[in-house]
Amino acid sequence: MDKVIGKAVTRVEDMRLLTGQGKYIDDIGTPSQTFQAAILRSSSPHAKIVSIDTAEAEKMAGVKAVITGEQVKEYLEPFSVGVSAPVQYYPIAIDKVRYVGEPVAVVIAKSRYIAEDAMELIKVKYETLPPVVDIEGSLEKDAPVLHENVGSNIANHRTFNYGEVDQAFEEADAIIKHKYLFPKYTATPVETYGIIAHYESSEKQYTVHANFHGPFVIQAIMAQALKIPSNKLRIIVPKDIGGSYGIKAGTFPYMVLLSVASRIAGCPVKWIEDRQEHLSASSSGTDRVTYIEAAVKKDGKVTGLRMKMIDNVGAYIRAPEPACLYRTHANSTGAYDIPNLHIDAYAIMTNKLPTGLIRGYGGQELYFPLERIMQKIAFELNLDPADVIRRNLIQKDQFPYKTASGGLYDSGDYIKGFELALETGKYEEFRKKQEEARKDGKIFGVGLACIVEPSGSNMGYITVALTPEERAKSLPKSGCSEAATVSMDPMGSVNVRISTTPSGQGHETVAAQIVSEVLSIPSDKIKVVAELDTSTSAWSIASGSYSSRFASLGSSAVFYAANKVKEKLMKIASHQLNVDESELELRNGAFYVKSDPAKKYALKRAAGSAHWNPLSLPEGMEPGIYETYYYSIKAAEPPDENDLINSSVTYGFVADLVTVEIDPETGEINILDYITIHDAGKLLNPLIVDGQIFGGLAHGLGGALFEELVYDNKGQLLTGSFMDYLCPTAPEIPNVTIKHIETPSPMTPLGAKGLGEGNTMSAPVAVANAVSDALSPYNVAIDTLPLSPNRIWTLLNEAKENNHKEVTI
Amino acid sequence: MSLTEVNVTINGKSYSEWVEPRMLLSDFIRETCGLTGTHVGCEHGVCGACTINMDGLAVRSCLIFAVQADNCEITTVEGLACSGELTALQKNFIECHGLQCGFCTAGILMSITDFLEKNPQPSVKEIKETLSGHLCRCTGYEGIVKAVEKTVQDNNKEVLQRS
Numbered sequence: 001m002d003k004v005i006g007k008a009v010t011r012v013e014d015m016r017l018l019t020g021q022g023k024y025i026d027d028i029g030t031p032s033q034t035f036q037a038a039i040l041r042s043s044s045p046h047a048k049i050v051s052i053d054t055a056e057a058e059k060m061a062g063v064k065a066v067i068t069g070e071q072v073k074e075y076l077e078p079f080s081v082g083v084s085a086p087v088q089y090y091p092i093a094i095d096k097v098r099y100v101g102e103p104v105a106v107v108i109a110k111s112r113y114i115a116e117d118a119m120e121l122i123k124v125k126y127e128t129l130p131p132v133v134d135i136e137g138s139l140e141k142d143a144p145v146l147h148e149n150v151g152s153n154i155a156n157h158r159t160f161n162y163g164e165v166d167q168a169f170e171e172a173d174a175i176i177k178h179k180y181l182f183p184k185y186t187a188t189p190v191e192t193y194g195i196i197a198h199y200e201s202s203e204k205q206y207t208v209h210a211n212f213h214g215p216f217v218i219q220a221i222m223a224q225a226l227k228i229p230s231n232k233l234r235i236i237v238p239k240d241i242g243g244s245y246g247i248k249a250g251t252f253p254y255m256v257l258l259s260v261a262s263r264i265a266g267c268p269v270k271w272i273e274d275r276q277e278h279l280s281a282s283s284s285g286t287d288r289v290t291y292i293e294a295a296v297k298k299d300g301k302v303t304g305l306r307m308k309m310i311d312n313v314g315a316y317i318r319a320p321e322p323a324c325l326y327r328t329h330a331n332s333t334g335a336y337d338i339p340n341l342h343i344d345a346y347a348i349m350t351n352k353l354p355t356g357l358i359r360g361y362g363g364q365e366l367y368f369p370l371e372r373i374m375q376k377i378a379f380e381l382n383l384d385p386a387d388v389i390r391r392n393l394i395q396k397d398q399f400p401y402k403t404a405s406g407g408l409y410d411s412g413d414y415i416k417g418f419e420l421a422l423e424t425g426k427y428e429e430f431r432k433k434q435e436e437a438r439k440d441g442k443i444f445g446v447g448l449a450c451i452v453e454p455s456g457s458n459m460g461y462i463t464v465a466l467t468p469e470e471r472a473k474s475l476p477k478s479g480c481s482e483a484a485t486v487s488m489d490p491m492g493s494v495n496v497r498i499s500t501t502p503s504g505q506g507h508e509t510v511a512a513q514i515v516s517e518v519l520s521i522p523s524d525k526i527k528v529v530a531e532l533d534t535s536t537s538a539w540s541i542a543s544g545s546y547s548s549r550f551a552s553l554g555s556s557a558v559f560y561a562a563n564k565v566k567e568k569l570m571k572i573a574s575h576q577l578n579v580d581e582s583e584l585e586l587r588n589g590a591f592y593v594k595s596d597p598a599k600k601y602a603l604k605r606a607a608g609s610a611h612w613n614p615l616s617l618p619e620g621m622e623p624g625i626y627e628t629y630y631y632s633i634k635a636a637e638p639p640d641e642n643d644l645i646n647s648s649v650t651y652g653f654v655a656d657l658v659t660v661e662i663d664p665e666t667g668e669i670n671i672l673d674y675i676t677i678h679d680a681g682k683l684l685n686p687l688i689v690d691g692q693i694f695g696g697l698a699h700g701l702g703g704a705l706f707e708e709l710v711y712d713n714k715g716q717l718l719t720g721s722f723m724d725y726l727c728p729t730a731p732e733i734p735n736v737t738i739k740h741i742e743t744p745s746p747m748t749p750l751g752a753k754g755l756g757e758g759n760t761m762s763a764p765v766a767v768a769n770a771v772s773d774a775l776s777p778y779n780v781a782i783d784t785l786p787l788s789p790n791r792i793w794t795l796l797n798e799a800k801e802n803n804h805k806e807v808t809i
Numbered sequence: 810m811s812l813t814e815v816n817v818t819i820n821g822k823s824y825s826e827w828v829e830p831r832m833l834l835s836d837f838i839r840e841t842c843g844l845t846g847t848h849v850g851c852e853h854g855v856c857g858a859c860t861i862n863m864d865g866l867a868v869r870s871c872l873i874f875a876v877q878a879d880n881c882e883i884t885t886v887e888g889l890a891c892s893g894e895l896t897a898l899q900k901n902f903i904e905c906h907g908l909q910c911g912f913c914t915a916g917i918l919m920s921i922t923d924f925l926e927k928n929p930q931p932s933v934k935e936i937k938e939t940l941s942g943h944l945c946r947c948t949g950y951e952g953i954v955k956a957v958e959k960t961v962q963d964n965n966k967e968v969l970q971r972s
Contacts (some may be wrong), residue, residue, distance in 0.1 A: 014903045017911025018895065020846015020886035024912065027845035113831065190850040190858050190944055191912040242848070242912030275851040504910025504947045571918050691906045694949030722855035722944070730940035730950040 004513045004523055005750060008687035011509040012528070013240075022240040025194030025211045026272050034196065035064050037261060037271040039113035040122050041281060042097035045133070045351040045715025046144065047126035049095055056121040063118045065265035069094040069104070075260045079225045081319050082462045083156040083347070084470060085191045087147050089316040089354075091253035096792060097126070098146050098315035099351050100717050101280030102294040103257060108265040112272075131351040131715035135181075135289045135312045138348045146315060146349050155317035156325070156465050157349040160643050162404040163340035164518075164601040172295035176377045180369040181612040181784040184287035184312065187699065188359050188727055189503070192273035193251045193282055199263035207234045211241045212251040213501040214544015217459065219534055221319050222256050228507040231535070233259075233314020239530040241503035244698065246357030246546055248503065250283025279725055280717050283356035284709055285449070286324040287312045290369040292319070295340070296377050302387035304340035305333060307369065311347045314354035321355055322347035326464045327362035327547070328454060330407025330558035334370050335414050335450040336392040341404040347465075353716040357546055357698055363451065363761030368785070371449045371765040375772060376781070381727070385448055385769070386422060393418060393450065401744070406644025408635055409452065409651045410753075411743040418450055418655040423656035424737060425675040438777065443662040444672075445774025449766035450655045453680070454648030455548035455754020456480050459541060461647035468641045476638035480649055481630050482549065483538035484557035486515060486565045488625035490611035492505040492604030494521060496528045496561075499539040500554035505756070506688045507550055511558045513685060514750070515756025518562035519569075519603065520586050538628045548754025551684055552650040556748050557631040564627035572609060573601040575618040633747055650745045650753035652680040656766040662774050667793030669705065669771060671734035676759055682744045682751035692756030693738050700763025702728045705786050776800075817878050819844065820888030828969045835859045837875035838885060846886040846915050850944070857943035860916035861885050873938035886915035889922065898922060898960045907956035909947030917943050921957055929964060936961075 014020050054066035069092040078088040088094075092103040092584065106121050109115035130144040137143055138153040146153055169175060206226060212218075212235065223230035235255070238493040241248065254271065262269045273282065288311050295304035313321045322620040325345045333341055374392070378385040393414040394401050401409040422428075434444040460478040463471050485497040496515050500507050516523035532539060542553070566586065573591035574581040577599060584591045586603070593599040607625050609616050614623035628698040639645040659672040676697065683689045706726040710718040719725040744751025771792065775781070778799040812827040819842060826841050829861070835849050838861065850858035852871045859870040862884040889896050898921060901907065908914040917940065924939045931939070936957045940950060 010903050011906070013911070014908060015895075017908055017914055018886075018899045018902055018918070019890050020915055022846075022911050025846070026839075026849075112831065186942070187946060189910070189912070189946055191854055191910070192850070194920070240912075241910060243910040245946060275853065275856075281969075304815065504908075504912075506909070552943075687906050691909055691948055691952055693953040695909065695947045696949075698945065698949030721853055722851050723853070727944050727946065729942075729944065730937040730954060731934075733950050736949075736951070 002145050002251040003230040003517060005517045005684055006682065008685060009509065009513060010687065011506045012141065012512060013508050023238050024191055024240045024242050025209060025238050028209065028238050030196055030270055031198055031268045034113040034268040035108045035110060035265065037258060037269045038107045038112060038119050039103045039277065040101060040107065040119045042093060042102040042104050044097055044126050044128055044439060045100050046129040048129065049093060049097065050125040050127050051725050053123040054105065056295060057107060060114065060118045060121065062114040063583055064108040064267060066118065066122065066263050067106040067264050071255065071264055072260045075227065075263060076225050077227055079318055080221055081317055082465050083317060083322060084466065085150050085155045087150055087155060087317050089318050091257035098332055099353055100715060101277065103298050108261060108263045108269055114480055133352060133711050133713060133715050134286065135310050135348060135350065138350045146351065154346060155313060156322045158345050158465060160343040160405065165304050165306065165340045165342040168295040168340040173298040173302060174296045174381060175293055176296055176380055177293035178373060178376060179783065180290050180292065180372055182288045182365045182368045183785055184284055184709045185703050186284040186709055187245035187247045188278065189243030189245060190249060191255055192275060192278045193248065194272045195251065195258045196268065196270045197255065197258035198261045198268035199259060205232045205234065206260055207236065208255045209236045209238065210251050210255050211248055212255060213241060213244055213248050213503055213595040214545065215249065215320065215541065215546055216539055216543040217541035218252045218319055219223050219444060220541065220653065222252055225256050232361065232535065237501045237532040239758050241501065244503040245359035246361055249357040249546060272301060274770045275722065276720050279720050281353060281541045284353050285358040286355040286365060288365040292373050293368040294373050294377060296381065298381065300377055300381055300383045300391045302336060302338050302392050305338055306342040308344040309346065312350050312352065313347050314352045314398045315349060316354045317347060317349060318354050320357060320462060322465050323462050324355065324365060326361045326461050327457060327647060328366045329405050329461060329464055329645055330403055331452045331454050331651060332366065332405050333403055334367060335394060335452050335653060337394045337398065339404050340357060349551065351452060352711055353709065359696060360757045360760035364703060367449065367451050367761050368765045368768065372768060375769045379776060383603060386427060389418060389448060389450055406646055408646045410745045411681065412653050412679060412746045413741060413743050414450065414653055417653050417679050420741065421655040421657045421675050421677045421738060423593050425659065425673060427657060430659055440618065443664055444661050445770045447658045447766045447768065447770025447773055448656065449762045449769060451758065451762045453652040453755065453758035453761065455652060456552035457547035457549065458647050458649060460636065460638040461645050464643060465640050466646050468643065471639065475661055478636055478638040479542065479632040480549065480553055480636045481540035481542045481632040482557040483540055483543065483628060483630045485538050485626065485628040486561040486562045488565065488607035490608060492607045494519065494526045496526060496553060496558065497537060498528060498558065499532050499537050499543040500532055500550050501532050501545045502530055503545055503547065505550060505692060506685065507554060510684050510688065514555055514558050515562045518559065518566055519663050520589055521603065540630060547648065548757050551752040551754045552748050553631060555684060555750060555752060557629050560631055561627050561629035564566040564629055565625055567601055568625060568627065569606040571618055571621065572606040577601050587631040593705065594625050635747060650681065650747055652678065652753045652755055652758060654678055654758035654762050656762045658766045658770045660770040660774055662771065662792060664796065667789040667796060669787055669792065673735050674736045676736065677739050677741065678755060678758060679741045679743055680755035681753035682742055683740065684750065684752050689739055689755060693759060694736065696756045697736060697759035697763055700735055701767065703785060704764040704767035710784050813876050815875050816881050817881055817883060819883045820885060820891060821886050830874060832875045833871055834875045834878050835870040835871040838870060844885050844887055848912050850913065850916055857920065858913050858916040860919040862919055862923055867920045886918055889918060897963050898956065901956040901959045905952045905955040905959055907948065907952040913943055913945045917953060925960065931961060933958065
């Protein structure tokens with residue numbers, strides 16, 4: 001049989017999804033007597049709750065219960081979180097509200113229509129408090145404090161020193177520094193959050209169906225919050241999730257809220273979030289202010305970096321935050337060979353929606369200042385930005401490369417990738433064209449960005465939020481475990497169970513490809529089950545769909561589980577044929593004796609005998625064919641006492657070149673070409689790979705040009721609908737060229753690395769660099785996003801008025 | 810709230826139901842008729858996920874009340890491949906990787922099916938303009954545009970072969 005791993009095969013998921021037979025959370029049906037929930041939310045960004053009058057609402061026909069924070073609190077402990085600041089986060093406001101959209105009461109009724117009617121009858125009296133929305137404003141001495149018991153708005157603060165930073169700065173020819181702001185934006189999966197929660201008093205058990213995709217370490221956090229043994233919280237994830245891009249990890253507070261609501265109301269409850277709720281109160285990316293300083297030699301070589309990063313985690317710090325600060329910790333110096341690094345990392349709280357996972361998580365926040373400063377270095381030293389990048393990229397012979405902060409870049413050829421981007425984008429030619437265009441009053445620009453795309457998170461990285469002394473007080477955390485099960489039934493059919501809770505990435509297809517190749521069975525004969533059930537699936541804390549972990553970890557677990565099955569079947573065949581295993585080879589669904597191909601033993605028969613005739617098995621062998629493999633990577637070690645941490649297990653590379661033209665009259669940016677070169681190791685299915693890349697790029701372009709969760713200075717959300725929160729649609733996507741190079745990862749059995757997040761990390765800064773390049777004659781540089789025509793027009797006109805003085809936003 | 814009778818044909822099958830006048834057509838289709846292939850993504854007419862065909866027109870079912878569909882003929886995504894065989898557009902969505910999570914797909918299929926019936930020879934620009942009524946956060950639209958383009962090409966070949 002042909003090799004199928006690496007082939008662009010079409011997807012097994014598509015048939016059901018194209019015919020309306022997908023099974024998303026809102027399609028899977030409910031237990032009998034399930035009631036519907038609606039959530040009353042805070043209209044105030046910061047206020048004390050004086051009283052909540054639910055009497056009228058409770059009287060309405062069809063209403064089963066009206067539940068407030070005080071009632072819920074009885075069944076809960078605050079969610080635990082990986083920082084030492086004593087922030088008390090419940091899934092519903094208890095005595096204070098801290099952001100617009102925070103749940104205040106839950107109405108349980110016969111229908112959602114009735115629940116929403118009743119919601120309008122609840123009277124909440126607030127005593128308003130001054131809000132704080134600005135990142136640095138939250139750190140001011142007289143800033144309103146969100147959590148009185150914490151005493152300030154700082155949830156986490158850590159400082160890191162790697163190498164000889166001060167020396168690098170002392171010996172530098174130039175120090176280039178600037179401040180950048182990456183805004184708050186989100187991902188808006190078209191399917192919103194959905195939860196069906198059922199408390200059964202006889203079992204004292206919560207069963208929760210939800211479009212939650214992990215990380216499943218949060219199962220432990222939820223069980224702890226619910227004050228129950230973890231096996232009394234059964235989470236079932238449907239096989240179809242309507243997109244997430246990280247955001248649906250944020251379902252967990254609602255899973256807990258609805259669980260308790262079911263317990264109080266005494267019936268199963270279902271809640272489907274609406275779009276306004278999603279934009280105001282689900283989860284979002286983290287907005288960050290970065291002060292970055294680079295110690296530079298006159299040829300553009302960067303010898304040291306200092307970064308002060310201030311992350312705004314919103315009103316409450318909650319898991320997995322402050323991970324946005326640390327997910328990219330190992331790759332803080334990006335694709336560059338910079339041995340000296342200082343990081344001053346803050347997570348602060350303001351009266352905005354709490355943050356969490358989002359595609360690219362931490363990457364866009366890191367690379368925006370890093371790649372902007374690389375361009376600034378070129379401009380200030382009068383060098384070509386491409387030369388500055390070349391001078392700093394890690395060289396091929398340096399792999400595996402140990403980064404300043406403890407990362408171990410597994411493989412790569414960054415120069416090759418970058419040169420391919422320049423060549424494909426005709427960089428030199430464009431520079432000439434740009435020069436000509438300037439003479440005609442046209443504004444052209446080219447932006448470059450080189451980034452390292454981390455994938456497969458090391459579960460130990462989040463503990464970097466604690467000091468080595470604090471870490472020493474508890475058990476170390478490490479690893480990146482994922483599990484898969486491959487089984488064969490009595491008739492020899494194959495089932496594969498995965499715990500990677502896909503939300504559109506085609507895991508069923510790729511898992512089938514892998515098992516097909518290992519067992520030499522056509523992939524359409526393999527059934528992959530993607531539903532995850534924490535009571536019956538093989539899973540671990542790292543399980544789920546995030547940090548692009550399927551290609552590096554999920555697929556590896558599937559590969560090894562299939563190999564376990566193969567080994568067992570081979571033992572059976574060897575026993576039956578009475579030849580040594582080394583004499584056998586598996587092809588076309590049968591074990592053949594190498595020296596005598598006429599002698600063979602069918603795979604199906606071997607599997608069948610394990611069920612139908614276990615007495616025929618080799619001495620001591622268990623009947624049945626059911627193999628689970630738990631996979632982790634040794635490189636995912638806990639942080640050491642010097643805070644060195646390899647925060648991911650595989651590291652891909654992305655080199656982008658983007659060209660733009662700016663309309664001087666309107667400030668509109670027209671992207672002429674977007675070139676992106678990817679090295680994600682061995683590609684498992686190129687069709688899916690390019691689909692993932694396009695999706696991640698579209699999201700990155702959204703972040704660059706359109707998307708922002710805007711709050712006014714009083715803490716009111718201004719982008720609560722799709723009329724205000726602008727996502728890119730088909731006409732906004734420019735010409736895109738994707739090219740691949742493949743340097744297989746030595747970490748994973750198939751050589752694959754994760755992908756799909758890279759351009760979400762790179763596109764915002766690549767576009768910002770192109771726009772800054774275009775506007776450099778006007779002394780306009782981009783310090784924040786998104787680059788709306790209004791913003792560009794204002795910058796351009798201010799620059800003209802200021803007679804070419806330096807303008808910052 | 811008083812109930813009103815609604816008689817509607819969906820995918821060739823008649824439904825006669827009593828509903829509240831405020832019930833959205835999208836809820837009626839999904840919850841009353843049990844046709845969950847139509848999805849709801851925003852309930853304010855922007856994302857396009859709930860698009861269905863009503864009396865020969867692709868419309869947003871979240872912006873219509875069920876009572877407005879009285880005596881109407883509706884097709885939903887379940888009605889596209891009613892003979893058991895996928896339409897050319899559906900097949901090309903597979904071929905060109907025009908879907909990932911699949912949540913927005915039903916609405917896009919309904920819009921584009923209607924669009925191609927009325928505009929058998931659209932330009933790429935026109936295809937993209939039509940797609941601008943739909944949000945897809947997975948694909949970056951590339952695969953979708955390709956699937957529609959390929960369907961147009963396939964149709965052209967078929968027309969040429971017939972003539």
